[in-house]
Amino acid sequence: MTEKNLILAIDQGTTSTRSIVFGADTEALSTSRTEFGQFYPDQGWVEHDAEEIWRDVVRTAREALEGVGGNERISAIGITNQRETIVVWDRETGRPIHHAIVWQDRRTASLCQTLRQDGAETLVRERTGLLLDPYFSATKIAWILDNVSGARAQAEAGKLAFGTIDSFLLWNLTGGRVHATDITNACRTLLFDIHRQCWDKDLLKLFRVPEALLPEVRDNSGIFGETDPALFGRAIPIGGMAGDQQSAVIGQACFQPGMAKSTYGTGCFMLLNTGDKPVESRNRMLTTIGYRIGGKTTYALEGAIFVAGAAIKWLRDGLHLITHASQTDDMATRIPHSHGVYMVPGFVGLGAPHWDPEARGLICGLTLDATAAHIARAALESVAFQTLDLAAAMREDGGGTASTLRVDGGMAANDWFCQFLADMLQAKVERPKNLETTALGAAFLAGLSTGVWSSLDEVAGTWSRSSMFEPQMEGAQRKRMIDGWHQAVRRTLSQAA
């Protein structure tokens, strides 16, 4: 019999869907990737077509499997996904009743504001570790139930299902047999108590979400179900699921308290492992579940920045200053300093630590000798400055100071950025050999449940570094730059900080 020691990881991100087959040595043997449509039906609204996402998942998975000669050696599938984005679908037909509402969407900002004024934030914070912000899922679910004709009544009658993207994919992969999610996705909905680790009736009432909509919540590693044989030629177990940022924690092997990773994709998400205790933040960081394996929960502190690589994408698609994201590396290197130009990429408001959905972006400090290179450099710098703000907040929260930050995601390929990040953080920045850390994390979770890897220690042993960046910048220059950044941020906030 052929040995089954390969894992198919599905990484369903905000702008792209990837399927990657990994070997037991963590090498990516075959990859298929596709970008998909972003819909902006109104100001601050962001939607995806969940059916397009599903078709892309099937196509890329089939292509990745073809790259390794078919499904014969596949032990399991792991799923990782953009978090907080919601889908509501009809249990009978499997069809979504509305486009997916994406984590970046701000349409429920005023509802969040009303709930805050009514004093609901304390309850939300205590139970979920999160804040009342349109970023999270609950208000988006309520929006669909209130705006799609007949949806609320159907939801109450148990005819509809809600899921984050992992759950929607699992439902479809299993031919509509399994309605489940994993704990890292559940804990981002605003409906889940991270201490008791269950859906919370008070929160369901607060957000007016009927319980009949909800999926079952499971550990990150374990058999969630088997694929419909019609999809990939045989039934394949789905052995692991996690939200993409937590999956990157696994892929970066940040298994010890005090270890931190930052993923630079569309947004940037920094997670610090805080061990088996949730750390409450005084600085508007999120307390979240890092992973739960074998019933054992590891918590994390998280700083969420909504725009990281998206600022570089905007230079390309909005301003047409560049044709490839990687050009920004050269542009930033060519000029000796930023010339006092700052960009605050508040395109969809600002996340941690400000949580200001009404803030908007700015570029400031322009003089006639500023060039495209200064703007490109300011965009890269803004992501490092934001990471610095997160690190400072986590330090004050007593979450510890990571002397080393492990980075991944598309932007982490940029050497100039990684060096500037090390300079700002005054910490070492480590880049792993495999930058597809998110997908690798999902592969680890799936492979742990089917015996491809036997323990987290074995997984940690596979991590290896490709580059290390150490702080070099002189103190006074660093301070000047950081002061300028904070002045620029103050100008973007909707209410003076």
Ligand SMILES: Nc1ncnc2c1ncn2[C@@H]1O[C@H](COP(=O)(O)OP(=O)(O)O)[C@@H](O)[C@H]1O
């Ligand atoms: N060399 C680079 N320098 C700066 N930004 C980059 C570079 N390569 C990719 N990016 C940015 O990284 C993002 C893509 O990263 P990725 O991890 O694929 O994101 P996601 O999973 O959110 O779709 C894009 O927004 C792109 O602009």
Ligand SMILES: O=P(O)(O)OC[C@H](O)CO
């Ligand atoms: O698609 P990414 O990689 O930017 O990740 C999105 C996050 O999960 C949103 O919380």
